[in-house]
Amino acid sequence: MDDKNFNDIDININDYDIVLKIKDENDIAVSRQMAKSFAQKNNFSLADVTKIATAVSELSRNIYRYAKEGYIYIKKKETEPDKDVSIEIIAYDRGPGIENVEQAVAGGYTTSERSLGLGLSGIRRLIDSFYIKSEVGKGTVVMAEKRRRRF
Amino acid sequence: MKDVVISRLGELVEGLAKKDEQKKAWEDFLVEFAEVCGKSDLKEKLKAPISNLLDRISEKELSDGIELLHEKLDNFPTVDVYKAIIEALGKKNDEYLVKIAELRDVLSELSTPIIHLWQDVLLAPVIGTLDSQRAQNMAEKLLENIADTRAKVVIVDVTGVSMIDTIVGEFLIEMFSAVKLLGSDVILTGIKPEIAHTLVKLGIDFNMVIIKRDLESALKYTIGKFSKGTEKKQSNTKRGDIDEN
Amino acid sequence: MKTKFTMVVPTIKLYDYLIVPIQIELDDLTIEKLQMQLLNEISEKKIRGIILDVSMVDVIDSYISFVLSETAAMAKAMGCHTVICKIQPQVALTLAQMGIKLKDVFTANSLEGAVDILNRLD
Incomplete structure (x- = not known):
């Protein structure tokens, strides 16, 4: 896979409601606060707001810890006005990449000393659809989507 | 047009319906129709009469009736009438959708009651088919309830769940x-049995949950534990007193 | 008395228990500082039980729960038990769904419950 191929997920910054650069340890807390208020504004249930904020927190930390810097993109998706609303989160970095994606997503596996290794597997359980693409030396893209539940 | 309708009212109604009830419905409609007929913005003015008519006769009877009127009356404003019918049906459909959403809310409220059984004891009987949506709603409701009441024990009874x-x-x-x-x-x-089968296949950690055969033994256990708890509390107070001195 | 550590969170000493109401956003640096602060207080104030009140904490992710468990294990090594009380219901759901277990930590849904647990452990 070459560089160009890795970018086959087209991210048009203008489509996203929130674009955040993760560079500082402090940005992790900022990203989860922004995700939280964005989900709240879009009438997600309190539990789902917390799940979205937690997922974003995990994604930002992964960027900060492994890639040093990267981006978090968040947008609201609607199939029809007021029907089937969802929030899409993308974490993108050009860091070292993940060697064994399957193992990382399965959980209980970590390359970092101070971690439970539950980051990626946790995110996958918190949200409704999950996509990850990673290549060693190129970077990692994670796409996560959470639908708003009816009633 | 208005005069024609009024003068032929009896004849038209006879042709439109057989039963008295429906005849009356058509008669009321034709009178209202005659009233607004020929006026500007006919479609808007026809909405209310059509909607009333739809409450009293079926859609089939309505369309047959309109066809008949179209044949019998010259210059019958069929297009406007049909526009009004479509809009009236659309409005009815929206009302049904709202009602369905309301009923769904009621259902979810009814199907996941949480009962404050005893001091510090909540009972959550689960009834009917659980899907992931309902299970999540129930989890959210139950947890909020526990946080509010500071209950020490929650009895989850799944007698009413078949699968x-x-x-x-x-x-x-x-x-x-x-x-x-x-x-x-x-x-x-x-x-x-079927649920026990699923739970074991899932590898549920039985150590995390206390399992009792039925509600009766759950209650006995809870009360036993609860009274033990009070004894301990008393001894704790004693200990606290000593500490203070 | 001089304190050798920087205070991140104000704490309350009750008998030989330490009540820690966390009312700040827990970012990575803060929670690491809090860990050191608590360990220092355990040793200086001869604390036998720590009660962490997290009712104001909106998000607990895998790293924060890791540090909390780690702190509890360190406290345990110093002869001190840890109770976390008043976890927000939606935070509890999120942790459970992620499959995170708080090791070496007791949980309670009120301050009284937390004190009861510590009393029982003595």
Whole structure:
């Protein structure tokens, strides 16, 4: 896979409601606060707001810890006005990449000393659809989507 | 047009319907129709009469009737009438959708009651088919209730559940560990053979949950534990007193 | 008395228990500082039980729960038990769904419950 191929997920910054650069340890807390208020504004249930904020927190930390810097993109998706609303989160970095994606997503596996290794597997359980693409030396893209539940 | 309708009212109504009830419905409609006929913005003015007519006769009877009127009356404003019918039906459909949403809310409220059984004891009887949506709603409601009431024990009774799929099973396990994180105990009762089968296949950690055969033994256990708890509390107070001195 | 550590969170000493109401956003640096602060207080104030009140904490992710468990294990090594009380219901759901277990930590849904647990452990 070459560089160009890795970018086959087209991210048009203008489509996203929130674009955040993760560079500082402090940005992790900022990203989860922004995700939280964005989900709240879009009438997600309190539990789902917390799940979205937690997922974003995990994604930002992964960027900060492994890639040093990267981006978090968040947008609201609607199939029809007021029907089937969802929030899409993308974490993108050009860091070292993940060697064994399957193992990382399965959980209980970590390359970092101070971690439970539950980051990626946790995110996958918190949200409704999950996509990850990673290549060693190129970077990692994670796409996560959470639908708003009816009633 | 107005005069024609009024003068032929009896004849038209006879042709439109057989039963008295429907005849009356058509008669009322034709009178109202004659009133607005020929005026500007006919479609808007026809909406109310059509909607009333639809409440009293079926859609089939309506379309047959309009066809008849179209044939019998010259210059019958068929297009405007049909526009009004479509809009009236659309409005009715919207009303039904709202009603369905309301009923769904009521259903979810009714199907996941949480009962304050005793001081520090909540009962959550689960009834009917659990899907992941309902399981999540129930989990949210139950946890909020525990946080508000500071209940020490939650009895989850699944006697009314005939089947659990793996996804719902996972949600239940998550709900139980969340309850534990709040610092409360879970007692699970009323597990049917099929559910026991699913739960074991899922690899549920039975150590996390206290399982009792039925509600009766769950209650006995809870009360036993509860009174033990009070004894301990008393001894604690004594200890506290000594500390203070 | 001089304190050798920087205070991140104000704490309350009750008998030989330490009540820690966390009312700040827990970012990675803060929680690491809090860990050191608590360990220092355990040793200086001869604390036998720590009660962490997290009712104001909106998000607990895998790293924060890791540090909390780690702190509890360190406290345990110093002869001190840890109770986390008043976890928000939606935070508990999130942790449970992620499959996170708080090791070496007791949980309670009220301050009284937390004190009861510590009393029982003595």
